[in-house]
Amino acid sequence: MNFSKAEFILSAVEPSKFLRDGLPQIAFAGRSNVGKSSVINRLLGRKNFAHVGATPGKTSQVNYFKLDGAAYLVDLPGYGYAKVSKAERDRWGKLMESYFAAGLISLGVQIVDARHQPTADDRTMAEWFYATGCPVLIVANKLDKLKKSEIEPNLVRIRQTLCPKNEAEVIPFSAETGVGKEELIHRIHDKLHA
Ligand code: GDP
Numbered sequence: 001m002n003f004s005k006a007e008f009i010l011s012a013v014e015p016s017k018f019l020r021d022g023l024p025q026i027a028f029a030g031r032s033n034v035g036k037s038s039v040i041n042r043l044l045g046r047k048n049f050a051h052v053g054a055t056p057g058k059t060s061q062v063n064y065f066k067l068d069g070a071a072y073l074v075d076l077p078g079y080g081y082a083k084v085s086k087a088e089r090d091r092w093g094k095l096m097e098s099y100f101a102a103g104l105i106s107l108g109v110q111i112v113d114a115r116h117q118p119t120a121d122d123r124t125m126a127e128w129f130y131a132t133g134c135p136v137l138i139v140a141n142k143l144d145k146l147k148k149s150e151i152e153p154n155l156v157r158i159r160q161t162l163c164p165k166n167e168a169e170v171i172p173f174s175a176e177t178g179v180g181k182e183e184l185i186h187r188i189h190d191k192l193h194a
Contacts, residue, residue, distance in 0.1 A: 001192075002068045003185055004045040009064040009072070015098035019064055024071040024192055025104050029125050030111030032078035035141045038175035039111055040065075040075060043184065050075055060092045062099060071106070071192065074099075080121040096128075105134045107191050109184075110162075114140035114154055114172065118161045126162045135191040136168035139184060144174040 012018050019025070030036040037050035044050075050063065063075040076099065077092055084092075099105075108129035112118050118126075129136045140158055143151065151172065159170050171187060173180035 001070045001189065003043050005068040006044045006046070006049065006065045006073065008049065009066050011061040011063050013061045013095070015095070015102070018062065018099060018102055018104065019072060020102070020104065023066075024106035025074050026067075026071055026107045026109060026188060026192070027074045027076055027099075027105045027129075028109045028111065029076045029129070030078060030141075031113070031119065031121060032081035034078070034111050034113050035175050036075065036078060036111045039139060039141055039173065040073065042175045042178060042181055044073075060088065060095050062095065074105075079125065080119060100128055100132060103132070105129070105132050107188065108132070108134050108136040108168075109139060109188070110136065110168075111139045111141050112158060112162070114143045114151075114158070115145055117157055123162060126168070130167050135194065136163075137184070137187055137191065138162055138168050138170045139173045139180070140170055141173050141175055143172045143179055144176045 028036055028040060037052045040050040041047060041052065060077045065073040067073055079092065110126055110129060112122050140155060146154060155170055155172060169187060171180050171184050173184060
């Protein structure tokens with residue numbers, strides 16, 4: 001599957017628009033501003049395919065990109081942005097619950113910030129993925145912002161917080177420099193074909 005052969009398909013703002021054509025769906029989730037759009041653009045080798053720096057929390061939509069005709073990359077709406085209204089948070093919750101309940105996820109990819117202890121929202125998100133039974137990859141993004149000596153302890157902390165029972169693999173990544181791109185693509189292939 002060639003990740004540079006990607007096309008934008010649609011944005012779903014309600015469950016009736018979710019794609020259900022049987023192609024595997026690789027769902028990407030992450031806190032607002034964690035760099036989810038940047039990670040997706042890096043993977044697809046595009047500059048501004050997924051919209052970097054979109055106003056956080058303003059858009060509860062599920063964006064679909066088709067990868068080489070073989071799978072969908074599903075860009076889920078970001079969470080954890082403090083300044084969203086209750087109405088917007090409710091909309092987010094309903095949309096996400098519907099998507100997770102639809103049983104459409106083949107592989108979960110959760111993006112977290114390599115610098116920080118995962119938040120309570122990050123833990124909840126990981127639990128949602130684990131509950132589906134799908135394989136999960138955790139991408140520790142913004143690695144370029146860490147000193148060399150900080151990398152291993154931070155990765156250990158992320159593993160202990162999000163996957164204490166080895167529920168997922170943690171992949172160090174930088175959307176800025178491209179570190180981890182080949183590893184992530186490799187792992188996605190492995191998990192989809194396992
Ligand atoms: P999203 O809200 O999760 O989609 O996050 P964006 O992709 O819009 O990124 C949020 C901000 O973090 C932007 O200013 C990006 O340029 C920056 N960013 C994203 N990934 C990285 C990274 O790996 N390293 C650094 N230094 N900055 C990053």
